Structure formats: C-alpha cells, structure tokens
Amino acid sequence: MNHSPVLSIEGFSVDYLVDPVVHAVRDVNLELRRGEVLGLAGESGCGKSTLAYGMIRLLKPPAMITSGRAVFRSREGAEIDWNRLDAAELRAHRWEKISMVFQGAMNSLNPVISIRDQFEDVFTTHRPRMSRKQRLERCGELLERVGVERRRLSSYPHELSGGMRQRVMIAMAMALEPEVMIMDEPTTALDVVVQREILREITRLRDELGFAVVFITHDLPLLLEISDRIAVMRHGEIVELGAAAELYSAPKHDYTRQLLASFPSLTGDRGSFVRGAMDDRLLALDAVEVQA
C-alpha cells in the first residue's frame, strides 16, 4: 500500500447551532492513506457521521463547520481544498473523486425508474461524451463487479432484494472510479450473511481498484475485521488511531479498552469469527517482524 495521504483532515470542527450548541466534531486531524480501509469507531452520537458528511461538505444547517479543512490529493498530484469549492465544483468532484454509500442508500433508488436508467444517469451527467453503447457496457460491467447479474439492469428496484439494491448503490458509487469511498453503516440494514458477502466484496474491490475507504460503523468487531487502521472517536474527538491489529491487542486509550470490552465476541471465552481473523492478522504481523 502506498502510504501517501489521499485525504487530509486538518483541525476540523463542526457545531450544530441549536440551543445549547452541540460541538459534534472537535479539532479532528486525520489522514486517509491511498488504498487503505480506515474504520471510524465510537458509540452512537460521538460524531462519526458528522465528521464524514462534514469532510465532503454534505452537512446542512444547523450544522456549521467552524474550523479546519479537508484536502484531497488526486492521483495526478492535484490538491483540492474541499472547503473552497463552490456548489458546481462540489457536485462535479463528489462521485468523481470521493463517493459515498450510506445506510439505507438502497432505499434512495427511484422506484419507478429502471436500474439501467438510474445508472446511466451518472454517466450522462459526468461522462457526457460516452456513447449509449459504452454506457450500457460499463453499467453491466459494474453490476457484475459487485456480484449482480447484468440482466438486472432492466429491473426496477422493487424487483431486487435489499442486498442487491445495496450492491447496486455500491456499484454506482464506484462508477466514476473515485479515489475515496465513504461508507456510513452501508450494510447495517442487511442480514448478517449478506452483510458479510458485501463486505468481502468491498475489500476485494479495494484490492483490485485501489480506492481508499472511510468505513463507519458502531460494530467494532466488524471494523476490526475489515480495517487497516481504526480511529476511535469519543465526544467529537479522535482519542486513538492505530493499526487494527494493534488497537485490538494493545489498546492505548482507556476508552478503546472499554469499547473493546463492550463486545462480548471480542473478549468472551467462546472463539468467534472475528477473533480468529484477528489472530491471523497478529500472526501475520509477527511474521513480518520476524522477517525484519
């Protein structure tokens, strides 16, 4: 993995201007490295979503960014200060450079428009020079990438299962080959088996295409499994940031310890899937150390 940052969050603070004011994100500094899966962990209300929406300027009043900036560095070396973009530039860069999949995104598909037409929309807006044939080919290819048959392009959302619709949303988020994908609880609404399949798909695609992911969930065991690094948030601040395996085996902050302890599957006697996966990771780390 290339360790250069693709997105740098610097001194970022967001308030909700209600009475009393909520300081939802407080002076956060965070670097997302090219190609990594960065997990954002922390209990409900700690500010994960506000930070994620804030960094791409998707917040609406009463939210206000009170300090800081989010700088995106493209593959070509261009620097984009997200806070300085006007509305048209923001629209152009979202999806192109940074795309998003949110919890329940599958319900944002328009029920009366076929998957093909919704998909094509992304390309007609952002790739106006593509021919219809090219668009169709690309839409089919993207669907297959996320494990949905090409023939589903002619389906309407209600004809697909929730898992399939969420896969369609992930395919759409990948359509313009963004360098960063922000995923806020993208699989929470799905049953555990489908959730696992989709997560496996996301990490496989990340390996193949090299985009970086900010993955948000309150499900710490899941985060430990799929993340390279994890940032733990509490009361709007990042209290600990480290490699997933290290955070699991040697948490530094008391709150991280408490958070780990609150998941019986991580601490209980019964072996769990996550613990197995983490043990493999730790063994891999040991192997690297032995080689070094």
Ligand SMILES: Nc1ncnc2c1ncn2[C@@H]1O[C@H](COP(=O)(O)OP(=O)(O)OP(=O)(O)O)[C@@H](O)[C@H]1O
């Ligand atoms: N529109 C709003 N107006 C006022 N306060 C808000 C608003 N949206 C969020 N907040 C507050 O901001 C803080 C951070 O919320 P946020 O949704 O970012 O947390 P979160 O960690 O993503 O939680 P969850 O996991 O439940 O989504 C919370 O105290 C929340 O109550």
